[in-house]
Amino acid sequence: MLRYFEKEHFMKLPHIHIIATGGTIAAHEKSAMQTTGYSANDLLLANELIRSIKGIEAHAEITAENIFSLASSAMDEAHLLQLARRVNEVLADPTVDGLVITHGTDTLEETAFFLYLTVKSSKPVVITGSMLPASAHSADGPGNLINAICTAASREAWEKGVMVCMCNRLLSARDVAKTSTYRLDTFKCLEYGTLGHVIGADVRFYYAPVRPHGSQSQFDVQALTELPRVEIIMTHENCSELLLKNVVESGCDGIVVAGMGSGAIPPRMREYYKALEKKPFLVRASRVYSGYVAAHSATPDQEYGTICAGDFTPIKARLLLQLALTVTSDLDEIRGIFQKY
Incomplete structure (x- = not known):
């Protein structure tokens, strides 16, 4: 060097x-x-x-x-x-x-x-x-x-x-x-x-x-042949749980939801996710293209088991979640990774 x-x-x-x-x-x-x-x-x-x-x-x-x-x-x-x-x-x-x-x-x-x-x-x-x-x-x-x-x-x-x-x-x-x-x-x-x-x-x-x-960085891809599968879902007014349900049932490892405002997830979608016994990891990002996704009263992360995206856009939150899942499957550790990077 x-x-x-x-x-x-x-x-x-x-x-x-x-x-x-x-x-x-x-x-x-x-x-x-x-x-x-x-x-x-x-x-x-x-x-x-x-x-x-x-x-x-x-x-x-x-x-x-x-x-x-x-x-x-x-x-x-x-x-x-x-x-x-x-x-x-x-x-x-x-x-x-x-x-x-x-x-x-x-x-x-x-x-x-x-x-x-x-x-x-x-x-x-x-x-x-x-x-x-x-x-x-x-x-x-x-x-x-x-x-x-x-x-x-x-x-x-x-x-x-x-x-x-x-x-x-x-x-x-x-x-x-x-x-x-x-x-x-x-x-x-x-x-x-x-x-x-x-x-x-x-x-x-x-x-x-x-x-x-x-x-x-803690991520090492030299020996990896594939990455965990993470999908992105866009929210909108009157948003149902249909897309989320289909993605969950496809067996994906994680989901990024491009939520409203500071990452709010619409009611039907968040209640479907909360009721799941086995959940893929879900990151709350925002469909707004800049700003910080913080704790949100509509979707409290501790209650729903979700992860704040911080200031990452949905497409970058997806990549970070993929890499996070190569090193841990612990929810709190993944939350820490989103705060760290």
Whole structure:
């Protein structure tokens, strides 16, 4: 680890490895006008992406590989586990100083958060993508990739956990969310803001995450071949117990309910869950996209046996519950994990 900081290493460019997974950043069409409805087939490979950013060789020694080539909406748990294992393998190489992952934006925040909790290294891991395909006018992919590489090569990026770099922003994977279906600045941290920014090749940090991540995390997926099954249910006015009943009877390990306001679960749903003799774990998150889910008078956690999501969105609460269930099946311990991370 110290190799990067030794005096003689400052005479060398940092070695940044790129792992490409596909996504819009790698999409290309015949028409530069086509910015929607493009194909996820025949995506650009990692080396082709690098060739689109001439001059980056002045900032880093780059190696690259393709691990997948798919739309991020097709990512599943097998892909997540394979990617996490490969990231840990790459970062264990003492010649590698940082890592960049290119990824589709549909599920980028989920992959980023999963890696935030499972990557066992203090080296920089930066995930980026694009909202426009590579063939589009003013495609944002090359600029995002340049910024991500410069960030991964920065001394200041160490110990920051997995980050997302989009539209010049540096965002913690713990808090980042996609907030628009089409805007270039779609990725934001609604509650806590950005860690920093990249302007030109200048990487500036102003804040750092304090919750456990990386080597501080208790989750280890190196030997896992599958994850516990956790489903998400959205609530609404006049919500019945039907979906919850179907999910419970399917034999899932856990459920995240995107509740109302501060995680309130509608009456028929919560009474059905309370009456169950054998319950899958149930996390109360909120369908509101920011804010904290605290104790709620409509669904007291001690009475109903539920778990507060804290400030995690439903999709991130799902991932955290999956990982929590790999280390414990104790309700109080899982509640503690949601408070800890």
